[in-house]
Every structure is written in structure tokens, then in C-alpha cells.
Amino acid sequence: MGKIIINIEQCKGCKLCVIFCPKQLIKLSEKLNPAGYHPAEFIDNGQCNSCGLCYQMCPDVAIEVWKGEKR
Amino acid sequence: MGKIIINIEQCKGCKLCVIFCPKQLIKLSEKLNPAGYHPAEFIDNGQCNSCGLCYQMCPDVAIEVWKGEKR
Amino acid sequence: MREEIIMAGFGGQGIMFAGTLLAHAAMEEGLNVTYFPSYGAEMRGGTANCTVIISDENIGSPVVTNPSALLAMNESSLEKFSSKVKKDGLIIVNSSLLKKEIKINDVEILKIPATELAEKLGDNKVANMVILGAYINRSKVVSLERTMDSLKKVLGEGRKNLLKLNREALKKGEENR
Amino acid sequence: MREEIIMAGFGGQGIMFAGTLLAHAAMEEGLNVTYFPSYGAEMRGGTANCTVIISDENIGSPVVTNPSALLAMNESSLEKFSSKVKKDGLIIVNSSLLKKEIKINDVEILKIPATELAEKLGDNKVANMVILGAYINRSKVVSLERTMDSLKKVLGEGRKNLLKLNREALKKGEENR
Amino acid sequence: MENRILMQGNHAVGEGGLQGGCQAYFGYPITPQNELTQYMAKRMVEERKVFIQAESELAAINMVFGASLVGARAMTTSSSPGISLKQEGISYMVGCELPGVIVNIQRGGPGLGNIAGAQGDYFQATRGGGHGDYYLIVLAPDSVQEMYDLTREAFDLADKYRNPVIVLADGILGQMLEPVKIVKKNPMSNFSAKKDWILDGCKGRKPRMVRSLLMGEGVLEEHNLKLGKKYERMRKSEVRVETDNLEDAEVALVGYGISARICKEAMEIARQKGIKVGLVRPITLWPFPEKVIAENVDRLKAFLVIEMSLGQMVEDVRLATNGKCPVYFYGRTGGGIPEVDVIVERIEKILK
């Protein structure tokens, strides 16, 4: 079980996390962030395996990856 | 039959012609030239074969090589 | 007559294009004009702005600290520049991207839902033209017709296909007020 | 008291060394002194010269156009500088390498067969010391003893082996006139 | 009003160069002059002329050196840090008497500074930032129109004197758009025919050399004195200056480039207030228009020099007034822009 937290202020909506998530758990939001980008959004359906591929590709280091049982 | 003509003003007495003449027909003069060098001297004993090796090595292009019958 | 307009917005909102267009139209009106772009500290992304000065006299510096008009395409631009607008100046703001209420003393504020209007026309990218149209209507510094002519020239042959949509957006903005 | 000496000769004739030695001795005499080397247009080969100025007053430029003394180690140096020597100045020339007759007005000319004398001492390289010795004798600007002391310092530990020969040559020159 | 084109300052420099007969352009990107290099990348190729994006500013100025010595009208452009890198090359061009046009779209300094317009390189341009005794004609446009005109003319001046010419503008002039009248003229006018010093292969003539190394006794001095006479001729013939309202002025503003435009605005406002203000705008920063300043020292109560620097041209104004009239200074540095209101205030204070 895993999850990610996206820093919406820093995200620039590049979609690199989106295309590399093996579980397709990330999409771009409809909303604009203060810098004018559509930030990434985590679709938390319990399938995230904390693989960190999204983290590896994020040019803005806007993603944190968490692992383990939810508390 | 050949001969060489050495430009004594330009020669700097480096001896490169001396050591490469296969017939040992060149030596350094005792005299100094105006620049303070002992210039090369041709020992014309009729053995020069105009091979031009002296010419090839002269850094001062101070040697002319002639070939053919003496006139 | 002297107008000093700052246009500001996100990169990609067509600020520079709108500014150039306005400058061109003013030139064609026989006026003196300067256009000055500014990318601020951020070369990439972030906000962009430009200054257009239109005058029947000679123009000194093309940069102004206190504009007579601000055309703000988004909220951050409004925040950045609104306090600098001259007394009795004009602010036109793209209300589509505005969340907060705004209130600034001694300045006239015109809210135009430019992005929405542009989207209705088929492409939110022409929100810049909507705002510009509104400004032209308000200031009368150049005529709409002249601006339409200039549009053709500034777009040039290469972007001829965009002419119609941009014209409609200009018109829409001009009519809106 | 002010002496301006130009020493000149082929590269390799030890001009710079002799000049430095003279300067050092003058310093040890408590005089003001400057030494200035010049390689001319030709960096490599050709002639070299240096200027030594010795004075009990402050010295301005270490370069002089008209020396009071010329020490010429070869003919071309003599030709180059002899006309520049001051009226009533002194020329010491290495007559061993001199072919032409020389005659210069208003200047005292001293011919020393320095190369020959040096060769007699065992090495024609010390012809520079012979000439310098002759100059010291003539000018009395520094004493021979002081020069001998300086020689030791200027040669230093590294070239200690050359001390004796150089001393002899200096002496030879000094005695010669 | 016909025939006006809305043009960016950087582009106007490029087009001016082309109309001035520029046959070879060598550049290296740097803000705020990038559009100029980009413009040339397109236009020079269109016109089948030489364009190279060099590996550095140093390489660029030395390519100009090469192109110039074979007779081409050549140009390089950059901004402050890049111009510093060209100083050795410029000194060589002067020494070898090679024409060429160097454009500096100044930005804030020192160091990397910023990319705003500034006028901190006045000394460098007018006093020779490179080594040795030399001068260049320095042209200072104050509008996009002049960016075009002066660059075009710079090529003639360079050829006329066989000396590089600097166009000293700034980031504001480079970046702004303004209407321009494109006046074409016959480039390569009188000078190209006379280039009897170029190297282009020694066919039918003796070999030539181009060099600045002059080792024989007195040879370099002779050469420099010859160059000195050339500078004298420039001083006599090439001064350009715009003056306005000097007849009745009590205070004269002195400014060049963008600062001059601001001065003009300030002058108008002051005049509206009834203050008698005039203007001296040097168009050539070297040779500096000292005469027009010297001629007015008695009539005027003061000069007020406006610069976008800590104060550089002010020295030339002081040299020209020679103590006969007070000289005041108001400058902004690091990309700051002098303010019209402050100028007017200063004038009022001076006159109080």
C-alpha cells in the first residue's frame, strides 16, 4: 500500500508522472495553480505500490512517495 | 656531379647539414659570420651527389644544391 | 494625449501579441508609440508583461512605473500592478480567472470575463483580444477598424488563418462595453 | 657622480651577466644603481645589450639613449651604439672581434683583445670579465675588490666552480690598463 | 507617416547593418540582444551573406578581424559581459587599422548583473577597454530609428577611418518596438573601391601583410602618432550632437541614448512650469561634443548630466566645461531608469 503527495504549487503539469505511473494513478487537474499550470492529481484508489517512478521523473520534485499501512 | 652553395650570412652553424651529408662534405668554418655563428662550409671534393639531404634539413634555407656537369 | 498601458498575464496568454497589435494600430493612426516587453526575473514560465505608450508628443522612456491603464489577464498580474496605476486610471481585468474581490481607490475597474467569452468563440487563447477590444472601446485611443487592419499585418501571411477568430474576439471585447 | 654604461654583444657573450655584476658591485658600494636588459627586436640570437646606471643621486629612467660608456663585445655592437656615446665618453671594444678600423670623434676608445686574453686564460667565455675589468680600472666607479666579492654572490653556490676563472679574467682586464 | 514599420531595436540594428553593406556577421547569444543575432541568422542567410554563430564572443571578434582584413564589411554584436571579452580583439583591430562594427546592447553590471538596460559601459567604449592608446568612434542612438540609421552609417565611418566603430545602445533600446522609416542607401559607398590594403591573394601585386606588432625602435610610436592624427581628424569631423532649447536655457540637461529621451520629457515638463531648460544629446560619445558644451558655459547656470550609471559621461562634461560652469549629476545604476520627476526637482533645486 502506498500513496503520493503532490505539491500543487510546485507542480508544472508536465505530465511526466502521469505517463510513467504503471498504475495510471495520476492525472492533471482541471484547475490552474497560481503559476497558471494544471497540476497533477493523485487518484488514490489503493493501488499505488510506492514504486516511485513518478518521483523519479518529476522535474519539480513535487512528489512525495509514502509506503506502508495507512494509519 | 653536384655542389652546394651555402649562404654564409644566413647560416647559423646548427650542423644539421653536417651530420646528414652522406658524404661528409660539410663542416663548420672557424670564422664567425656577422651574427656570431660559425657557418657551414662545403668541402668540394667532387663527391657531392646532389642528394639534397643537407637542403632538406637546413632550418635557414641557406643551402642551394646544384647538379650536372660543371661548366 | 498620452496613454500608458501595461498588459500583464501568464506566459502563453498572448500579452506580447496584444501589445504589439495595439502599438501597430497606434502607429497607423499616425501617433507616436513605443512598445516594451518585460520578462521579469523569470525568463521561463511565470508572468509576462509589456508596456505600450501612445502619444501625440515625443515619448521618452518606453518604460513606465505608473501606467494610466492596466490590462490584467490574471489575478497575479492584477496584484502585481494594480497599486501602480495612476489616480483616475483604468484597470481592465479578466474576471474569468479572478477569485478574490478587488477594490482599489481612485481607479476605474472594468471586469471582463474574457476567457469565458473567448471560449465561447471557440478558443480561450483569444481572451487577449477580448480584453484589448474592451480597452479600445473605452479609451478610443485607436479605432477598432484600424486595429482590425493592423491585425492582418501583424499576423502576416503565416498566421492568416487566425485572423477571423482574433477579429471576432476583438469585436466581442469592443462590444462588451 | 653618474655613470651610464651600455654593454653590448652577441647573445652568449655574457653581457647580461657582466652588467648584473657591475650593478651588484655598485650597490655594495652604497651607490644607487639600475640595470636594464634589452633584447631588441630579436628575441632569439642576434645581439643583446644592457644598460647600467650608477649614481650617487636618484636615478630616473634606467634606459638611456646616450651612455657615458660603451662596452662593445663585437663589431656590430660597436656599430650600433658608438655614435650614441656622449661627448668625451669612453668606448671599450673587444678588439679580438674587430675587423674594421674605428675612429669616432670626441670619444676615448680603448681596444682590448678580450677574447684572446680570455682564451689564454682557458675560456673565451670570460671575455666579458676582461672587458669589465678594464672598465673598472678606467672608471673607478667600483673597486676591483668589491667586484670580486660581488662575483661570488652573483655566481652563487650553483656556479661556484666558475669563480676562479672569472676572477682571473676580471683581474686580467683590470691590469691590462 | 507612410512607410513606417513597427520594429524592434535589435532588429533595426540588424537591418541597419544589412543596409550598411554588412557582408559578414559573427555573433554569440546574450540577452538583451538575442533577437539581433537571431535576426541576422535569418536575414544574412537570405541575402547569401556570411553568418556564423561563433563559439564565443572572443571568436566572433576575431572572425570580424579576419573578414575585415580581406575587405568585407563585418559586424559583431553583444551585450556588456560579451563586449568585455572582445576588448583584446578590438585593440588588435585598431592596431591593424581594420574597420568593423561592434554593437553593445548594454545591460546592468558589473559581473553577470542583470538583463535590464543600463549605461555602465560608457568608459569602456569611449576610453578603450582594451589595452594601449586608442580611440573608437562611439555612436549612441536614442530611438529605434537611430538604431537603424547609426548602424548603417557606422559601416561608412569604419571604412572611412579604417578603425572599428562602436554602436553603444542599451537593453531598453534593443528590446523596444517603435516605428521606423527604412531609408535604403547605396551601401559600400565610396570606400570599398579604395581598399588597397586588404589581403586577398597577391595576384598581380606584391604580397601584403596585416599586423600590429611593430618592434623596431620607434616604429610603434610612429604608428601610434599616425593613429593619433587619425583620432584628431575624427575629433574634427565626426562630432554629432543634438541640441534643443539652448538659446534661452538656464540649465542644460546632458544625456545620451534612452537617458536623453527621458531628459527631453523632463525638459518639456520643466518648460511647462516656466523653467528654462535646454538639452545637449551627444550622438557621438567619442568624439565627445565638447565644443557645444564649452560654447555654452557662460550663458548657462549649470549642466545636469543624466546617466544610467554611477556617473561616467559626467567626466566628459566636466572636462568640456573646464570649471567654468557647475556640473551636476543624477544617475541610476544597475538597470534603474532616471525619473522625469526627479530630474525636474533637481533642476528646480539647482536654480534655487
Added chain:
Amino acid sequence: MENRILMQGNHAVGEGGLQGGCQAYFGYPITPQNELTQYMAKRMVEERKVFIQAESELAAINMVFGASLVGARAMTTSSSPGISLKQEGISYMVGCELPGVIVNIQRGGPGLGNIAGAQGDYFQATRGGGHGDYYLIVLAPDSVQEMYDLTREAFDLADKYRNPVIVLADGILGQMLEPVKIVKKNPMSNFSAKKDWILDGCKGRKPRMVRSLLMGEGVLEEHNLKLGKKYERMRKSEVRVETDNLEDAEVALVGYGISARICKEAMEIARQKGIKVGLVRPITLWPFPEKVIAENVDRLKAFLVIEMSLGQMVEDVRLATNGKCPVYFYGRTGGGIPEVDVIVERIEKILK
């Protein structure tokens, strides 16, 4: 007279640097300063300090930048063309407030020029040959002794102000030998302890940065104004000048470096002839000793400036006299040396 060593000017600079605490030397050969680089090649290694023969003058100044930013006292030396290549780097050092010592053993220019001593780089040194608004302290030795002393002190001045310092000498001073007294002193005096701005790894403190890029609105201007105050402090505290015989003089000679020595000779000859001549020898070329000149404008009939250039320092003298006393100039360029006789003649002519 004890303890005098016969030393070459170039070597004296090197030894002065060492005694000034130089920890890192970066050079590139160029005549007439080669003996200096060679001296450091030997001595720095002996002292287990950093010596690098850089790939170019550009690399050398940037190595100085690097060594300085981690706290080392660092130096580079060159001659005119090589100094031109350092201009960008010098501007960066000023912008980043990095100390460092740059020595210019000037030769004849422009271009490759020749290898004789000259004073053609005065403008470059005192007005900033690099881009942007800045000044450096410029020290001008006139003897081998001062080559040693001033280089040694240059390191203190550089650290004191966190600004590079230039030692501006010339090929004659570099090449000549003269007796020198080696005065050792405690290098690294007060300043090294206070270097709380250096980068040496952020152990036990917050990370630091060194930079000259200041993009925010007004940030660079603020920085430059701060630097401006520093220049003001230098102007107040660091002027050095030697004067002689000014009390009763009718004409004052003004010269620096080797020219000043020639002036001294001329002064003595003139005095012997009964002509009242005095001397002003600027030791700091920037800040220029304008006060001592200004103070004497009323008493004196004229200043006569002697330079080995077409005339550069003469502008500073004119700025200082401010029209209140005539300023004459006699210069030799391209390696020529001003002649004592001519100086005396000129003085006589002035007084006629």
C-alpha cells in the same frame, strides 16, 4: 644600506606577493612579465602554495575568482593584451565582491604592439576596462622597491574592501634590476579572520552563495549603490601620493611609475637652472590624488603631465584642476620614453 638585494622588478612583484600572503598564483606567460610567472613557478612550489600555469589569461583570472571565493589570497599577473582578456573576470570579481590582486606589466599597444614598457592602459585600469559601473584601487610603483612593497600591500587592500586591486607597472619596471630592502611583515593581517562570506562547505552554518546576478527589481541597483559607498570609502582613505618641492614651485610635473622618475630627474635639472619645479607623483591612480592637485591650483602657474601614452592621466589632472590652472601634456607612446631635456624645455616654454 645593509640588507639590500639586487632584484628584478618582476621578481620583486612575486616576492611582494608572497610576503603579502599570496596563497594561490595563476598566470600565463607574456613578455615583459615572464620572469614573474617563472619566479612564482619556483617560489610558490617551494612554499607549498598553489601555482598553476593556466591555459589562458581568461582561465587564470577565473581561477583567481575560485581561489578567492574560498578565502585564499590569490593573484594573477600579465601584460597588456593578457589584461584585456581578464576584463570580464575582473568585472565579475567586483560584482561578487571578491578580493584578488592583478598585476599589469604594461607594454606598448594597441594590438600586439611591442614589448617595451608603456603606460597605455591607464584608462583601462582606472575606468574599468570591463563592463558595468565599478572601480578598483590601482597602485603604481615607480621603483623595484615599490614593486615589492605595493604588491605586498595590495593583498591587504583587496581584503579590506573585498575588491580586486590592480598593480599597474610597466615593462621597464618589470625588467630592471635595482636594490631592494625586503621588509617582511605579518601577512594575512587582520582580514583573513573576518572572511565570513567565503564558501568552504556549509558545515555548522547555513549554505552560502557567491553571485553577481541580481535580477529582482532594484536589487542590482541597491547592490551597486552599496559598492558605490565602498568606492567612496576608498576615495576617502586610500589616496597615496608623493609630492616634492611644491611649496615654492611655479610648475608641477605630474607623472606616475617610470615617468615619475624621469620627472624627478627633470625637476632636479630644472632646479639647477633655477627654475622652480615641483612634482606630484600619484601612487594610487585610482583613487586619484585630486585633492593635492586642487590645493595647488592657485599657487602654481601650470601643471605639466608626463606619460608614456597619448595622454590619459592628463584627464584626471584636468578634472582635478577644474579649469583653475593650465594643464600641459608631454607624452611618448608605443614604448617611447619621455626625455628629460624635452621636459625641461617644455617647462621653460610654459614659463616664458
Added chain:
Amino acid sequence: MKKIFSRPESLTAKRNIYCSGCGHGIVHRLIAEVIDELGIREKTIGVAPVGCAVFAYDYWNFDVTEAAHGRPPAVATGIKRVLPDRVVFTYQGDGDLAAIGTAETVHAANRGENITIIFVNNGVYGMTGGQMAPTTLIAQKTTTTPLGRDPKIAGYPIKISEALGQLEGSVYIERVTVNSPKNTIKAKRAIKKAFQNQIQNKGFSLVEVLSMCPIAWGVNPVEALKWIEQKMIPVFPLGVIKDKDLTAKGNL
């Protein structure tokens, strides 16, 4: 739950100003992670370039200096010679390293300076507006090659890493990219080795990173990944170009 991937200590919290999808951000992070893992944050001195990464000192949480365009290797040399026990690295773009800074790069390598260079090759001058870099591909359109780079006029994409490999002084040179998670992880390994080499006093190490510049390439961030794969890698093949460790062992 446990945080397993997050901003390394050696990165500040500051939002970077790079364009959306820019490779610089990834490379910054890799360096920061390596520095964290090697425990050298407090003894590292970084040299930032003039290029899009000019503000790198804002993003890295250790000592960082600016250097004039192209001169980081000279600046790093000055630093490292004075403080040989610190870890000194430069971060340079292709314009910085392979154009204006060619001489400084070549000679730092030839001297075998014990420094680490991270060379970010994005085939353009990003910061100044997408002009041609020496590494720009043939036919690639840039603002100074509007018709595409023509080798007859503008030469070829320069393989500076290969050239540097010819120099005795260079110890380790590898070309990597960050266009996929897999490649990014490999890139990190190379960067780590380049730092380790320095710590072990082995000498000059350089890692060339093919990096995305979607804005100047005129593509979106996702297309930029493919651009690297399809256009850049064929010209700039990935892999170890030189490794003295391996040559010493006879493995290469």
C-alpha cells in the same frame, strides 16, 4: 506510513523556475540525492553555470558559487587547489561547457583536476531563447538556425565527451539521460560514481546528461522524452566513454 521518496536534504524548498518538463530539475535532484547519500553536503562546493541553471544556488542546500559563462572548470580548479579536501563540482550546459568554455573544460580535464563535472546537454542554448548549441542536431531548427542546422554553415553536433576521453587526464566519462525512470536511475549511478571518484582522489570525472528542453525543441514535455530517444541518442550514444578503472582492469 513511511516517506520513501521525497525532496533530498541537499535541495532547498524553493520552487524552481524551469519550464514545465525541463530536465534540469531532475538532474538537480539526482545530484542532491547523491550528495546526501555520500554524506558530503557540508563539504561540497558547487559551481553554477550561466545558463538556465544560473539560479542553481537557490535550489541546492549547500555552498554554491556563480561562475562566468563557460568558466566553471577554471573556477572549480581555483577552489579545489586551495581546498583539496572539499568536494567541488561544476554544473554546466552545452553552451557553457562545449562552446564558450571549451578551453577551460579541455584543460581542466587535461590537468586531471580532481573535480566532477555534470554536463547537461539539451542541444540548445535554453536560457537565451533556444539558439543553436554546439550539440544541436543536424537539421534541428533553433532560433539561430531557422532553416535547421546546416553542417556546411554551422558544423556538427559536437561530441565533446568523446574528445575529452582522448585526454590522459580524464578518468571517467559517461553519457546518460533522464528521459525515463530507468535511465534516470542509471544517470544517478553515473553521477554518484563521478563524485566517488573525486572523494577517492582519482581525478577528473564528467557525466554528460542528455536532458529535455521541451520549450526550445518546440514539443511538449512527453514528446521531449521521445525526442531524446529517437533523435539525440543515435547521435550521442549512451554509455561509458572512458573509465580508467575498467581500462586498468582490461575490461574496456
Added chain:
Amino acid sequence: MKKIFSRPESLTAKRNIYCSGCGHGIVHRLIAEVIDELGIREKTIGVAPVGCAVFAYDYWNFDVTEAAHGRPPAVATGIKRVLPDRVVFTYQGDGDLAAIGTAETVHAANRGENITIIFVNNGVYGMTGGQMAPTTLIAQKTTTTPLGRDPKIAGYPIKISEALGQLEGSVYIERVTVNSPKNTIKAKRAIKKAFQNQIQNKGFSLVEVLSMCPIAWGVNPVEALKWIEQKMIPVFPLGVIKDKDLTAKGNL
């Protein structure tokens, strides 16, 4: 009798100022002979370096220009682009070409400029008094390496020709020497080819000539020949480093 070897037309009668036994004089002559043989004297423009050969314009009997130290390739680029039908070559020392001029050399090669470079490698800075050059041998004593070049401080003898060979733009690179009549004749062949390449529009050619500098090496002219044989050639092996003609034919 017939004169069979004598001063080529492309040399002036002027006595050169090189030291006794200096290799520059030989290389000058070879170039002059090649130019004579190719009949291009009247369309050749030479670029002289700053170095001992700075006065080359006095010795060659065709158009020659000076160039700032290290910048001949940039100057030659400017010339050749304006006058592509002229023959343009640079003559550069190892300090000029491989130290201060590294960037200009690398980029002229990378652009594939259609010029010829004659690179005279004598392992020292001759003109300025025998300082270390980038090509100075390890342990070689020079005036700036009084204890001998220590690679830890001063790096390695740079093999710039090999590095240039890695660049796509270079067409022909060969290393030769003039330390014997045989080698001199070979050197001439290489120089001729480098000029012919240009005439045939093939692109960038460079000939590195190992050349004697007896004065700075502290040996006599005859010993200098052996110095090349015994000390330099092992580090700088002679032969073709790159020849696109041959690679094209699959011969190399």
C-alpha cells in the same frame, strides 16, 4: 649545372630570426614549397600566430596576416567564409593552438571549416622564454616547471590532434616531424595533402609537426633531433590520426 634545390619562390630572401637549429625554418620552407608546387601562391592567405613564428609574414612571399594569440582559426574562418576560393591556412605553435586557442581550434574543426592548419608542436612556449606548453613532456624542465613537469600539478602532454580526430568536422589529421631528411620529406607530403584537401573542398585538415626547439630544451641542434626521436615520438606517435578518405574506403 642546374639548381635542383633552392629557396622556393614562396619564401622571401629575408634571414629568419629563429635560433640555430630551430624547426620553424624547416616547416616554413615545406609550406612554401607546397604552395609553389600547387601553384597557389597568388591566392593563398596565411595566418601567422603569436609565438616564435610571429614574423612569418616577413618570410613568406604571399599575403599573411597576424592574429591575436590563439585566435588564428577564428581569423581564418572569417577570411575563408568571405573568400571561399582562396587558400587559407594557419600556422600555430602548441601554446597558441593547444592552450589559449583551444576553443577556436576545436570549433573550427567541428564546423569543418575548409582550412588548413599547420600545428608546430615543440613542447614549449618558445617565444616567451621556454615555459611549459600543454604539450610539454612529463618531467621535462622548463622555466615554469623548474623541477620538471609534474602531472599532478600541471597535467599531461596534451594530445590535441587525437581529440580533434573525434570531431565529425575534421577530415584529415596527421602527425609528422622534421627531425631527419626522411621525416621531413614525409612531413611535406602531409602538408601537401592538407592543402590539397582544402583546394578540393574536403574540409578541415591539420598537420601536427613535432619540431625542434634546441634553445628551450637546453640541448644543441643535433641533440634536439634525438630528443624528438627518443622523447617526443613515444608520447606523440607519428602517423595518420584521421583521414576521412581512408575511412571512407575502409582502409583505416
